[in-house]
Amino acid sequence: MWVHLVSLASTQPLHDPSVRTVIQTSARVAYVATCSSLCWGVFLSTGWISRITGRTAMRKSHATLAVLAIALAGIHAALFLFLDNKNVRFHLATVTIPLSDGGKWRWALGIVGLEIMIAIMISSALQRLFVYRRWLHVHWLSYPAVAAIVVHAWLGAAANGHLATLWLAGLTVLVPTAAIVILRFVPASFLATVGLLTEEPYSHDKQELAITHSHVLTRTAMTISVDNQRCHLYGVCQAEAPNLFELTPGGRLHYVSHVIDEHTDQAKAAARACPMRAIHLSGERPV
Structure with missing residues (x-):
């Protein structure tokens, strides 16, 4: 797939506006899907909304959002092969190896975050081969991975003059995501005390x-x-x-x-x- 993209990139005109539009759109949708997947994963692990839908449906929804986020982020990275930046020409190594070929730190954050998410997806597919505790520790890497992707997105928006455009939309997605993640690590007894979590038993399927x-x-x-x-x-x-x-x-x-x-x-x-x-x-x- 990558070889095919590289060969196509060499035959395409540089600075194609439509390619840049797809890059920006895929990045923004991937940003939303990544934050949504993280939130849904927290809901799944804590059972906070298990009354609304079954656990199996929640797990499949979480997996769907995660795959969507990874796919869009992969498209976002791959399309840079079709561009000729003023300061650096993007190669396969540029979009897969952090800080290679003159890569910047903000690019490295996105690459590392995406590759960690891919590793988590692979480990989830092979979950039966892992001891649960070890698999869970790997899955917890999604928190720093999403953090790296979010920082990459905001730094990229600032560097390309789109920060004003993404400010409201970005915060609208980021603030509830951060709040949910913080609540994830708050003791359940405290959440029950302040009324955010009920410990009342309820009927199950x-x-x-x-x-x-x-x-x-x-x-x-x-x-x-x-x-x-x-x-x-x-x-x-x-x-x-x-x-x-x-x-x-x-x-x-x-x-x-x-x-x-x-x-x-x-x-x-x-x-x-x-x-x-x-x-x-x-x-x-x-x-």
């Missing part, structure tokens, strides 16, 4: 949110139970105790009900971290 047990035969001093009505399937328990909890792609939570001694610390960590306090630990031996 049984097929989507069914919780099943995985039993072991050995007797242990600790048992786990999960309140089906309170569990929002955030997946925090899996991140804290991957040996005890597993959230399947189909929206089902599997967990070990009888904890062996070496996993008791993980069980306690999962119970403490659960934002809905849906995990209950018992010190009595099972009968």
Whole structure:
């Protein structure tokens, strides 16, 4: 694909106004799609709008927005091969390797942000091959990636004289995105205290949110139970105790009900971290 674009670029007239228009349009739409994808990802991980739509639909919507943002950003970068800048001629290395061929820092931010997003997309497609905790850590790179892309977009707008045009529209998208991301890392107990999050149980779709047990035969001093009505399937328990909890792609939570001694610390960590306090630990031996 890149070779084909390079060959086409060599035959196209320079400074094509229509190409510049597509570059600007793709950048702006990619900016909106990137921020929207990040917001939707926060909604998915926290379950804040799970009452509106099912978890599966939310996951697919998040993936669609992410792919759209990456595709538009890729088009934005590739079309620079068709232009002849006054100071630098864009080559394949210029749009793929940060700071190469006289590249600027603002270009490097966009390249790094896009390539991180591509890596996250690939890791999501291969999620089954990763330990969940490691995959989650890779996915968290989306926050600095989006930050780099946003800075790249604003610096590019300022350098090309479009800052006034993007000021209102850019802030309209950026402010709610930043607010949602900040709220993502605020403790759930505080959000519940100020009324931004309710911990009241609500009914779930049984097929989507069914919780099943995985039993072991050995007797242990600790048992786990999960309140089906309170569990929002955030997946925090899996991140804290991957040996005890597993959230399947189909929206089902599997967990070990009888904890062996070496996993008791993980069980306690999962119970403490659960934002809905849906995990209950018992010190009595099972009968």
